[in-house]
Amino acid sequence: MKVLVIADEESKFLTEYYAENDLGNIDFILSVGDLPYSYLDTIRTNLKKPLFYIRGNHDTYKIGLFDKGFIEWKIVEISGVRIIGIGCQHRNGQILSEAEMRKKLKRLYRKKKHITRVDIIISHYPAAGIGDGQDAAHQGYQAIRDFVEKTQPMYFVYGHNHLNYGRKPRTIESNKTKYVNAYEKAIIEI
């Protein structure tokens, strides 16, 4: 199964030039934030594939009540692939502190207790120390790292750290998980 993951930066490959690119074999799309809703909608229309998303720190759009694509704090199954979506905002748009994130993830972990296998975890913010930045604005959450290490998904997909900021690898492997920076676009296979 092929999953297109996107974040942070719009790609003309998915808008203007999508017809020239062979994206027909993508099964579904995961967006991990800091992308305008109109862009997500365009991709959904162009590729005609299901799209699931979480918001980044810059996303201020309102979520429609019946929008099934929105998966923050949810555990969902898409074509047999189990996915957990981690959010980063309060209802008022404020970004969660480390302690608040830990509390929310504790609740989420309780929810997933009866699930044996999780394939992908998506989060706008990275896990502390794995592909994150040095400065306060780009540092990852330790709570997220602990959650991912406990859950051991095949993939942890994140954004927020642009790959063109410095020399950062697209994928980092740690324990049993591949940590993939979805900056602009990438394809993962599961």
Ligand SMILES: [Zn+2]
């Ligand atoms: Zn961001």
